Amino acid sequence: MTSTLIEWAKSGEQPILVYGEPFSGKSTMVLRAVFDLEKEGWLVYEFNRRSRPDNSAVLQRVEDVPKTVLVVEGARDFESDLKNLAISAKERKLALRLLMIERKGAADRLLQSGLFHAIRVPAVVAEDEMMDLLAKLRDKGRLLRSASRGKSLPALLSHVSRAYNRVLSQTLANLVLGTGFQERVSHDYRALADPAVKSAFVLAAIVAAGGNSLPLGVAAEAVHLSGRALEKRMEVDQSLYSICYIRRGFLRPRHRLYGELLLGGVLAHRELYGPTIALATALAPFVTREAIRRRSIYHRIVRHLMDHNVLAGLIGRERIEGWYAELEGIYGWNARFWEQRALAASEEQVDDRAMQYALIAVDRYEDAYTLNTLATVRLRPIKRGRGPLKSTENVEFWEAVKDLERARERAAPDSEHPYVTFFDGAIGYGRRWRHSGADLPNALRVEWQAWWTAAQSSESFQHAKGHQALADFQRRWLELAPAPSAPTVDQPTNPTPDTSFLEGQ
Secondary structure, three states: OHHHHHHHHHHOOOOEEEEEOOOOOHHHHHHHHHHHHHHOOOEEEEOOOOOOOOHHHHHHHHHHOOOEEEEEEOHHHHHHHHHHHHHHHHHOOOOOOEEEEEEOOOOHHHHHOOOOEEEEEOOEOOHHHHHHHHHHHHHOOOOOHHHHOOOOHHHHHHHHHHHHOOEHHHHHHHHHHOOOHHHHHHHHHHHOOOHHHHHHHHHHHHHHHOOOOEEHHHHHHHOOOOHHHHHHHHHHOHHHHHOEEEEOOEEEEOOHHHHHHHHHHHOOHHHHHHHHHHHHHHHHHHOOHHHHHHOOHHHHHHHHHHOHHHHHHHHOHHHHHHHHHHHHHHHOOOHHHHHHHHHHHHHOOOHHHHHHHHHHHHHHOOOHHHHHHHHHHHHHHHHHOOOOOEHHHHHHHHHHHHHHHHHHHHOOOOOOHHHHHHHHHHHHHHHHHHHOOOOOOHHHHHHHHHHHHHHHHOHHHOOHHHHHHHHHHHHHHHHHOOOOOOOOOOOOOOOOOOOOOOEOO
């Protein structure tokens, strides 16, 4: 696959997106290709992930130095910029040799644009590539003796195919790292003598889990040291360098797997509460409206850290509200802070508090995201409710529809969020009517048809996954809302829905 990537890069026909499962070898494949290209005289330029790319400067460089290869890891962070870059290069008839790396799932919107040539790195490695990898690992003495002793390469390949289905991550974990690797990570972490160095590694692992590297200055601030003092301590505690390294002023684990094992298997939720607070606090001075506009590295780290699902994985759901409350003084100006706090409260079914937070988010900054969050918070209690609809729930549903109409007006042309929230909410609302034995109100049918018509022509559904999503929504809707009964002589053609069964009226 590496040779295919090199040929595509040289051709310059289309920018390339390399994607696949975590630990599938995406970055390794790109690095190998880049290494070979550099040997052939190509100039490789790695995007500075501290802030969004300057597209005009990039295009000028490509025009001035045609043998330039551009590399972007974590492409989703710069999705709109990279799309615009590809479009501008095509308009100017420039061969844009752009290699982008992203995880499966996170790469979806880039793939759906049709602007990039996609190379998927499978989790399962082809036999010839696995044989080549095993030979190189053996030559370099990287294979565990217990796993490879007395085995020829064909026998080792047969073992890998049978035991691990040639899945790269499992093969490396068992043949190179060993089954006790998590214990090794735990041992190496606990062996760090300096508390500040140990904390810095935890912070680097948290940031790496979001696909970013931790600026050394932020790590130092979080552990209450100067950058130079932290570096000196790291030099003293040499055991750190077996699990973590500094490159270009950034701190990160040797491999993301180190960090994920530390966070997911070594440290308890309660042990991560303090470090996440310290990290968010240290980042706060760098997260400004201008930093958000530039999508700086500081903004991207905080954006990931604030996500209520990420926090649940790190510190446990029972600690989330306390986490947000502790940071309200420094992040209360930020709309995403309130959005995620609202969604966390909604998950816990603390609906009054969730509504309060969602309204604050809209007040801080009204856009498609905050309006969609507000609608989500309105709709969730209706969807999970049982028994007759309350009159307040009926009001909340139609308020949510208004929120989503405003969200759709402000959303990017390829954003599916307002549509998905409406369709899912409308089905939940409709089910509550059906459970009460009533036909669906005509107003709901009309509203569904209007959204359905708009969705069919929206950019957000003009791809295979989009078509499938719409088909699934329509199937669920038709199961719920077959054509209404034909009117009898005594019935008006468009009767006003009977809402007398609504509680509280």
